[in-house]
Amino acid sequence: MKPAPEPLALVQSFVNTRNVMHGYDLLEDLDGATVWLSEHGFLGDGARPNEDDRRRLIAFREGLRALLLAHNGEPGGEAGAEALNEVASLAPLSARFDPGGEPSLVPAAGAGGTIGGVMGSVLAAVVLGAAEGKWRRLKACRNEDCLWVFYDGSKNRSGSWCTMDVCGARAKMRTYRRRRSS
Numbered sequence: 477m478k479p480a481p482e483p484l485a486l487v488q489s490f491v492n493t494r495n496v497m498h499g500y501d502l503l504e505d506l507d508g509a510t511v512w513l514s515e516h517g518f519l520g521d522g523a524r525p526n527e528d529d530r531r532r533l534i535a536f537r538e539g540l541r542a543l544l545l546a547h548n549g550e551p552g553g554e555a556g557a558e559a560l561n562e563v564a565s566l567a568p569l570s571a572r573f574d575p576g577g578e579p580s581l582v583p584a585a586g587a588g589g590t591i592g593g594v595m596g597s598v599l600a601a602v603v604l605g606a607a608e609g610k611w612r613r614l615k616a617c618r619n620e621d622c623l624w625v626f627y628d629g630s631k632n633r634s635g636s637w638c639t640m641d642v643c644g645a646r647a648k649m650r651t652y653r654r655r656r657s658s
């Protein structure tokens with residue numbers, strides 16, 4: 477549903493490891509976090525995150541979600557920025573150039589420990605996505621029982637809901653009820 481284009485697909489899938497509507501979290505425990513990280517190619521041979529790593533990933537993910545809600549006109553951007561700045565100091569990025577002179581950002585080698593790769597890659601995707609004018613279109617759904625991350629491809633960037641027929645319809649129903657009762 478409303479998939480983000482590259483390079484933001486990674487950011488979307490990382491934040492959507494938690495599904496509020498269906499009540500699951502792929503990073504809920506160490507086994508789950510290990511599976512997700514290795515499936516996405518972020519764990520070297522035999523590497524396993526520890527509980528501190530997992531907590532840091534959760535704080536990073538929810539910081540991202542706060543910023544993505546701010547993209548959708550909700551408050552909380554300040555706390556999100558704070559969480560991201562903390563990760564950014566743990567997982568610095570380096571500039572690299574290919575033989576054609578094209579620059580890119582890559583996670584600094586060895587920084588951030590076991591989860592440095594995923595944190596750096598997500599941050600690099602955010603910076604590149606912002607440079608391409610796409611970052612502000614990545615939003616968390618305004619339905620507080622959902623918060624799913626979607627890409628707003630609308631012309632005027634006015635999308636608020638991950639799906640119009642579920643979350644959008646629910647919001648309309650709430651407004652309608654509120655109006656009727658007042």
Ligand SMILES: [Zn+2]
Nearest residue numbers: 617622638643
């Ligand atoms: Zn939604």
